[in-house]
Amino acid sequence: MSMQIGELASKCGVRIDTVRYYEKQKLLVPSGRTEGGYRIYSKVALRELRFILRAKSLGFTLKEIQELLTLKIDRENQPCSSVKELAEVKLKDIEEKLTELGRMHNALTAITDACCGGEEPATACSILDALDKEDS
Amino acid sequence: MSMQIGELASKCGVRIDTVRYYEKQKLLVPSGRTEGGYRIYSKVALRELRFILRAKSLGFTLKEIQELLTLKIDRENQPCSSVKELAEVKLKDIEEKLTELGRMHNALTAITDACCGGEEPATACSILDALDKEDS
């Protein structure tokens, strides 16, 4: 029903420090405190932490997750379009990274395939040559 | 034939600070110094900086580039296999990132496509629902 920070963290597979860090970033507020000052979390908080972690696994930064949470908290008065826009920005972001990594992969594969990988001296290694070429 | 740091940097499209930073990281040593203490670079240095930048554009970190340079400097006594190994480690690294980004892209595309993106309240927004779901 309600738990301390250690249990919450281990239930979500994150460290205690991470939970406190999210609190400092205003992503996750404890449901209350004990007399002794210990944070207590309800299962609502558990669900909120899972929300954050799922968003993270989709590539959203903590700052972006804050925006998502702002929309979610006020769902009734926020349009779908605002949520979708955040998702589309992130998608484009991911696509750019994919393109760039794909370019790197192609280029690196090409010069790596051309390298014999043998034990003789690398005096004519295609990889070093490609990096050291005169032109460009 | 020989130039100062500003010319070298602008020829390669990087900042002066970057050149000095590479020097601190032992990637690029000036060919000499003027009496007044100015760094001077030969066209060999220019070529070395281009080597570094090409390697960077293939995804190598500065630390990895140092290893590549170590091999290149001693090309005659280093086997192709050592060079190829570095390239293959980097390729695998890139492939892992591609896989992870691809996973994110698929997941995010799926929940984004399901969102209407309209102006009505996001009370049943598929994106927020996917992030906030009960299970998992």
Added chain:
DNA sequence: CTTGACCCTAGACTTAACTCCAGGGATAGG
């Protein structure tokens, strides 16, 4: 001789998302 463009150093700052530390308090069990 002065101006402006260029260069020097050492060291601090940036970003993101934690992670760790010191020094101490809370709580439960025996």
Added chain:
DNA sequence: CCTATCCCTGGAGTTAAGTCTAGGGTCAAG
């Protein structure tokens, strides 16, 4: 009461690859 285990705070440290700042020196032209 003692101990173990948990928790608290504030602040510093981590990583990569720069970027910026302060305070000053160099050099060529006019």
